[in-house]
Amino acid sequence: MSWLVSLIVRSLLNAYRFSVLIRQLPQGPQPLPIVGNALSFQGKYDYILRLLQVDWPRDYGEIYCVYMGPMCYVSISSPELLESILKSQKLLDKGETYRFFSPWLGDGLLLSTGAKWKMRRRLLTPAFHFQILNSFIDVFNNESQILCDLLDKRIGNGDEIAELNIYPFIANCTLDIVCETSMGVSVKAQSRSSDYVTALYRIIQILMERFAKPWLAINVIFYISKQGREHRRLLTTLHSFTRNVIKQRRQSFEKNQAQFIDDGEIKPKGNRRALLDLLLAVEADENNAGLSDQDIQEEIDTFMFEGHDTTTSAICWFLYCMATNPECQENVWTELRDVFGESDRPCSQQDLSDLTYLECCIKEAMRMYSPVPHIERHVKEDFKIGDYLIPSGSDIILLLYGLHHNPRLYPNPCKYDPERFLPDRIEGHHPYSYIPFSAGPRNCIGQRFALMEIKIVVSTFLRRFRVASPPTAAEPIPSMQGVLKPINGITLQVYRR
């Protein structure tokens, strides 16, 4: 009995200490008892984005506390504080809300922690080597062409234009790219429907519902709900698809092992390798601890999730920026003509380096519409940054969208101005003032992959089409749904060049 009393006393003391320390940090809006600030959000993703990342940082500063029921989130949008957090080896654990993804992604790189994450990160890093990324250029080109051919058909004959929501077109294109490059499998999302693709779209919707409806956050309620039962079925579809692909690739890998490994190193020689082949090769290399089939599956599922929604968001918001800033679109067009002339040849590695103005436009679009608007970290032991002590048990929300709209760093933050990223203009900027791919040891492993893909898809698109904003269509509303998604899509007019 005495152990129970001591346990209760210890928990109460801890809770008291936590509440004293947390109150010493700058506070956000006044929380209500039990629900905290949860009612302010009213479950609307667009409203949450504006409130959390723009209005409250303006009213309460670059660090403030916000309460969701019993949980306290320390919200941060200053580059100096973000640098201390993201560089720290003590703050590598993800926040509480990431747990919704774990039945799907397991201990893949995004979610794993501690020694397991370190080992996986070390094993996976060579798979994103530039030589391997270069071997994906033809996939990026081919799928971009398919996208453009589809749009061309939608435009019809002669001088007609198409007015359409581009989001699903881009989503299918990036999905084809990530399937082909990760698994070496063509799901042809751009031309037909498949159970795997349907399940992938649907599971992300259900996971977002769990964020919006607090009762679905509770596992027992979720798993007996309609969404929870569907979630189970979707997981079976998703996992059995990736498991089968791994099985088949393993068989062919074992037959042709000699072609994959050269002096103990994985070499992308001859035919293109999918990321999956490289993971199979890691396992076969006796110098490494290796990855089991289950480990590989978790990583491939993670690539499918992280490598698809994010790039879709980036490309769609970029095209929207082009449509709403015709003078920038014309500058891009001029650069494309300088680099490619009249030719319709595919984009090469050299072209990617030459498209410097396009790169500024992409960066500025990713500043205004950060594809991953926020990330989270869990504080396992008290953490001191500057004058602040963040107590163990709290979660930190790193407001990437808020950072990129911080008027101290970006005067007139809602103006689309690609020239902000010209080399002489960024000189002297704080290195953590622009971090769409996060930074530090847990930054995005797919950053270079994503930038190459985005540049090839949008340059191919803009070589064939001009986009404009339809005069009568409502402005797309960005919202926080894991990635920055437009509520009701992005409708654009697409003209043939």
Ligand code: HEM
């Ligand atoms: C525009 C595209 C992308 C953006 C903006 C983006 C952004 C990010 C961000 C902000 C993180 C940190 C997440 C966190 O700390 O919670 C991250 C992590 C990650 N990303 Fe990306 N990402 C993009 C594309 C990709 C692609 C194409 C892949 C793979 C094919 C990828 C794979 C990953 C993985 C595996 C992690 C976890 C890394 C780790 O924890 O060690 N991402 N990404």
